[in-house]
Amino acid sequence: MDDLRSGGIDCDIHPAVPALAALLPYLDAHWREAVVQRGLDELRTVDFPPSAPLSARPDWHGASSVAAVGAEVLDPFGTQIAICNCLYGVPMLFTEDMAAALARAVNDWIAREWLDQDPRLRAGIVVSPQNPEFAVDEIERCAADPRFVQVLLPVADELPPGRRAHWPIYAAAARHRLPVAFHGGTTSKHAPSAVGWPSFVTEEYVGRAPAFQGALTSLVCEGVFARFPDLRVVLLGSGVTWLPAHLWRLTKFWRGLRMEVPWLDRPPAEIVREHVRLTAQPFDLPADPAQFGAILDQLGSDALLLFATDYPHWHFDGTDALPAGIAPALARRIMVDNPRATYPRLTETVS
Amino acid sequence: MPRHVVATLRELPPGGRKRVAVDGRDIVLFNVGGEVFALADRCPHQGGRLSEGRLVGLVEAAEPGRYTWSRGGEIVRCPWHGWEFDLRTGRSRCEPSRLRTRAYDVSIEPADPGPVETFAVTVEARRIVVDVPGR
Amino acid sequence: MNVTVRPLATTPAASRLSVIDCDIHPARSTPDALAPYLEQRWQDLAATFGTPRRLGYQEGVAYPKGQPNAARRDAWPPEGGPPGSSLPFMQAQHLEPNGVAFGILNPLGATGQGFRNLDLAAAYARAVNDWQIAEWVGRDARLRASVVVSYEDPPAAVAEIERRAGDRAFAQVLLLTRTAEPLGQRRYWPIYEAAAAAGLPVGIHAFGYGGWPMTAGGWPSYYIEEMTGHAACAQTQLISLLLEGVFARIPALRVVMIEAGFAWAPALLWRLDRHWARMRAETPHLTRPPSHYARESVWWTTQPMEEPERHRHLLDVINWLGWDRLLFATDYPHWDFDDPAAVLPSGGTDAERRALFHDNAAALYGLA
Numbered sequence: 001m002d003d004l005r006s007g008g009i010d011c012d013i014h015p016a017v018p019a020l021a022a023l024l025p026y027l028d029a030h031w032r033e034a035v036v037q038r039g040l041d042e043l044r045t046v047d048f049p050p051s052a053p054l055s056a057r058p059d060w061h062g063a064s065s066v067a068a069v070g071a072e073v074l075d076p077f078g079t080q081i082a083i084c085n086c087l088y089g090v091p092m093l094f095t096e097d098m099a100a101a102l103a104r105a106v107n108d109w110i111a112r113e114w115l116d117q118d119p120r121l122r123a124g125i126v127v128s129p130q131n132p133e134f135a136v137d138e139i140e141r142c143a144a145d146p147r148f149v150q151v152l153l154p155v156a157d158e159l160p161p162g163r164r165a166h167w168p169i170y171a172a173a174a175r176h177r178l179p180v181a182f183h184g185g186t187t188s189k190h191a192p193s194a195v196g197w198p199s200f201v202t203e204e205y206v207g208r209a210p211a212f213q214g215a216l217t218s219l220v221c222e223g224v225f226a227r228f229p230d231l232r233v234v235l236l237g238s239g240v241t242w243l244p245a246h247l248w249r250l251t252k253f254w255r256g257l258r259m260e261v262p263w264l265d266r267p268p269a270e271i272v273r274e275h276v277r278l279t280a281q282p283f284d285l286p287a288d289p290a291q292f293g294a295i296l297d298q299l300g301s302d303a304l305l306l307f308a309t310d311y312p313h314w315h316f317d318g319t320d321a322l323p324a325g326i327a328p329a330l331a332r333r334i335m336v337d338n339p340r341a342t343y344p345r346l347t348e349t350v351s
Numbered sequence: 352m353p354r355h356v357v358a359t360l361r362e363l364p365p366g367g368r369k370r371v372a373v374d375g376r377d378i379v380l381f382n383v384g385g386e387v388f389a390l391a392d393r394c395p396h397q398g399g400r401l402s403e404g405r406l407v408g409l410v411e412a413a414e415p416g417r418y419t420w421s422r423g424g425e426i427v428r429c430p431w432h433g434w435e436f437d438l439r440t441g442r443s444r445c446e447p448s449r450l451r452t453r454a455y456d457v458s459i460e461p462a463d464p465g466p467v468e469t470f471a472v473t474v475e476a477r478r479i480v481v482d483v484p485g486r
Numbered sequence: 487m488n489v490t491v492r493p494l495a496t497t498p499a500a501s502r503l504s505v506i507d508c509d510i511h512p513a514r515s516t517p518d519a520l521a522p523y524l525e526q527r528w529q530d531l532a533a534t535f536g537t538p539r540r541l542g543y544q545e546g547v548a549y550p551k552g553q554p555n556a557a558r559r560d561a562w563p564p565e566g567g568p569p570g571s572s573l574p575f576m577q578a579q580h581l582e583p584n585g586v587a588f589g590i591l592n593p594l595g596a597t598g599q600g601f602r603n604l605d606l607a608a609a610y611a612r613a614v615n616d617w618q619i620a621e622w623v624g625r626d627a628r629l630r631a632s633v634v635v636s637y638e639d640p641p642a643a644v645a646e647i648e649r650r651a652g653d654r655a656f657a658q659v660l661l662l663t664r665t666a667e668p669l670g671q672r673r674y675w676p677i678y679e680a681a682a683a684a685g686l687p688v689g690i691h692a693f694g695y696g697g698w699p700m701t702a703g704g705w706p707s708y709y710i711e712e713m714t715g716h717a718a719c720a721q722t723q724l725i726s727l728l729l730e731g732v733f734a735r736i737p738a739l740r741v742v743m744i745e746a747g748f749a750w751a752p753a754l755l756w757r758l759d760r761h762w763a764r765m766r767a768e769t770p771h772l773t774r775p776p777s778h779y780a781r782e783s784v785w786w787t788t789q790p791m792e793e794p795e796r797h798r799h800l801l802d803v804i805n806w807l808g809w810d811r812l813l814f815a816t817d818y819p820h821w822d823f824d825d826p827a828a829v830l831p832s833g834g835t836d837a838e839r840r841a842l843f844h845d846n847a848a849a850l851y852g853l854a
Contacts (some may be wrong), residue, residue, distance in 0.1 A: 011775075052765060052768075053764045054761065054764050054765055061760055064786065068578060069801055075545065086628075086697070117549050131837045148511060155702075155703065156701065156702035156703035156704075157703050157704070158703070158704055159703065159704045160701055160703045160704050160705070160706050160707070160711075161491065161703060162706075162707075163704075163707065172585075183675070186702045186703070189704070190698065190699050190701075190702060190703065191698050191699075191702070191703050192702045192718040193668065193698070193700060193702060193719075193722040194663075194664065194696070194698055194699065194700050194701065194702070194718065194722055195663070195664065195665050195668050195669070195719060195722055195723060195726070196665075196666065196667045196668055196694055196696070196698055196720075197667070197668075198668055198725075199668070199670075199671065199726075199729070199730060200729055200765075200768050200769060201765065202729055202761055202762060202765040202768050202769060203668075203725055203726060203729045205761055205765070206725050206729070206754075206757055206758050206761050206762075207702075207722055207725055208722075209753075209754065210702075210717075210718035210719070210721045210722050211701065211702040211703070211718075213714075213715075213717070213718045213721075214700065214701030214702060214703060214706070214711075214715055214718055217701075217710075217711050217714045217715065218701070218703070218706055218707075218711060221705060221706070221707070221710055221711050222708075239757055241752075241753035241755075241756060241757070242750060242753045242754065242757070244749075244753075244794070244799065245717075245747075245749035245792055245803065246714075246750065248749055248792035248793055248794045248799075248800075249747055249749070249750075249790075249792055250710075251793070252790065252792065252793045253710050253713045253714055253790075254710060254820075255549065256552055256821070256822070257552050257708075257709060257710040257713070259552075260552065260708055260709055261708055261710060261712055269795070276706075282757075282760065282761075284753060284756050284760055285603075285755040285756060285760075286756045286806070287756075287759070291661040291806070294799075294802045297673065297790055297799070298794070298799045298802065300795070301637070303588060314764060315657055315764075346759075348744055
């Protein structure tokens with residue numbers, strides 16, 4: 001197994017902004033003063049409370065330090081490349097100018113303090129979805145740096161992600177061959193579920209699966225992939241095992257309601273298999289590892305999954321980030337081939 | 352190919368439909384603007400009677416939001432689950448190529464979709480004749 | 487000659503099965519059909535001020551259906567009235583040919599559920615229950631009613647459950663999935679306690695109007711999204727019921743998830759167990775993994791049955807969930823009706839199939 005584990009591309013690690021103060025050098029004079037004068041100390045989200053078991057493996061402490069990330073996750077996994085997806089609370093803001101300024105700051109901070117420090121690192125572009133024009137500007141600005149390999153968006157925001165208001169973002173992403181990655185968690189501009197506010201962190205986290213289902217339905221039904229045939233979407237930390245049943249249901253209704261969304265000229269399941277990828281942690285497998293084969297068969301494609309540790313989040317121990325008993329050829333696909341196929345910019349920058 | 356007289360045109364004026372049994376098969380006839388179509392009266396999905404379905408036009412879209420409508424009345428929607436079938440070919444609008452490939456795929460699995468049987472129709476001396484393959 | 491012949495899909499053995507249909511939707515023949523069961527003052531109030539729910543329309547819906555009344559096109563009774571409004575036609579079109587031994591009625595529409603005026607909601611719910619008895623269960627011994635309750639007003643809901651307790655005409659208490667708060671939250675617990683005390687399962691049927699968007703990211707655009715989303719909504723409710731410890735607190739409670747499909751259930755339970763195990767300090771009221779409670783206390787109706795490209799995938803799911811957890815339902819007279827003779831792929835033993843179509847529901851609802 002050791003050979004399987006080395007040389008992989010880790011598609012989801014989460015460097016943490018240690019405090020808003022860390023971003024001050026990357027804000028312009030106006031926003032630097034505004035942030036300080038107004039006492040804005042922190043934009044840490046409710047997702048992943050710092051001491052909750054899910055939030056960090058007990059032996060993983062270093063999400064705020066590039067050196068620790070190297071020692072704790074890149075070295076042990078023999079990681080060739082890792083994609084930094086910073087989940088700072090920029091999309092939750094209601095002031096779109098401030099959000100745009102902070103998105104720029106996070107991206108510059110990532111470039112200087114992470115990408116410049118470790119050649120194995122790449123990053124997703126943090127944007128302000130509050131204003132798609134600003135988001136496009138930020139994509140254009142960051143796309144000049146080939147180490148930015150995708151665009152990051154929250155899976156649940158003000159409008160479902162397929163809505164046409166978002167399309168300029170997808171156009172810009174496709175133009176620069178950047179997949180759009182939706183990460184779990186909501187901007188809380190609506191309740192995190194279709195029935196209101198859950199009581200528990202566990203509840204909201206488990207409920208990310210239905211939230212991703214709604215977002216994926218939207219992307220497909222609105223015709224995002226019909227309009228942007230080159231666009232690739234990555235679901236980050238979505239869980240995996242909910243996908244087959246969801247596609248069966250959506251495809252069943254499509255057969256009866258095609259005339260409502262006639263731009264869908266083939267089964268939604270097929271569209272998803274072509275355009276959508278999922279990181280493989282968490283996977284949400286059953287306790288019985290013998291069922292893994294049946295689940296893969298239901299997924300219907302070995303191109304869907306991308307290797308990820310979801311560092312520092314705690315889903316597994318040791319270096320067993322892949323499902324037990326996975327065949328070597330499939331492990332290779334998940335760890336290297338699928339990420340390379342998904343992220344064109346990786347093959348440009350990986351020698 | 353056995354030929355069966357199933358109706359007269361008087362019984363099936365434009366806009367009309369008629370359910371007939373031929374050699375043990377239930378067949379629905381549609382007269383769409385003077386042109387007569389015959390389909391097996393059974394949706395291959397769960398068995399809804401297409402003779403109870405509505406005839407609609409063909410809705411297509413080259414891209415999201417750009418709806419086009421054509422061929423009014425030439426598509427039948429199953430009365431149950433709304434699956435659309437082209438009167439001219441019997442093929443599903445959703446998955447015509449898949450259904451074509453499965454047309455010769457003998458399967459007894461109930462939810463397995465396939466094309467509706469269509470039958471060639473000729474109008475002779477105001478009698479409607481349907482060619483139905485022998486059993 | 488453009489003939490294409492393929493075998494027609496039939497399952498003769500299944501079509502002869504005796505089935506218990508756990509989701510039949512009776513409709514009112516006319517808009518005022520409830521009047522004989524509704525006090526005059528409530529009729530007057532509704533006529534004057536309407537019956538607002540948490541949506542923008544009094545008449546009409548924001549997600550227009552694929553066909554009128556979301557009904558099978560062949561389900562409109564010949565004597566007039568909307569689909570599901572004629573008992574003789576229902577008998578002739580559905581109960582007789584489909585071998586329905588028992589049918590559970592789940593009234594939808596303006597039943598009081600989700601009405602913003604809670605007094606009006608309770609009055610309507612009570613009237614709908616009387617109407618079910620007088621016009622349906624009293625006229626066909628195969629049918630059973632559901633206790634429609636105004637669930638956003640738990641004391642009124644409890645009173646209605648207690649009013650019907652012991653009446654064998656009622657098979658369950660009926661809630662909808664689109665509620666004002668997640669159904670595991672404690673404001674709803676008195677409903678579950680009353681249902682358990684009355685020996686009635688609680689059926690949670692898809693739909694309703696809770697005021698929240700269908701997705702965590704807002705309102706989708708299309709009916710196909712709303713339809714697909716009902717499964718996600720049902721998942722959310724089940725997560726809430728399990729993590730709030732409703733089944734741990736009320737062991738006699740039995741819940742049926744209705745008309746949201748079931749193929750999502752195994753993966754949801756795996757996900758729940760995995761993350762609960764990591765985070766269990768937050769929910770100390772659970773002494774066992776969430777799936778253990780589900781496997782004892784939760785059932786799923788089969789419709790709309792998921793239709794994978796490969797039939798064996800559906801059988802995988804049924805085996806993961808357990809044949810004993812599934813209750814057959816047609817959803818008659820609605821458009822996403824499942825035909826008992828055609829919907830379930832071949833597979834499973836005769837006993838397993840009999841359990842799914844009949845025996846599980848007979849045991850759960852006490853039907854014999």
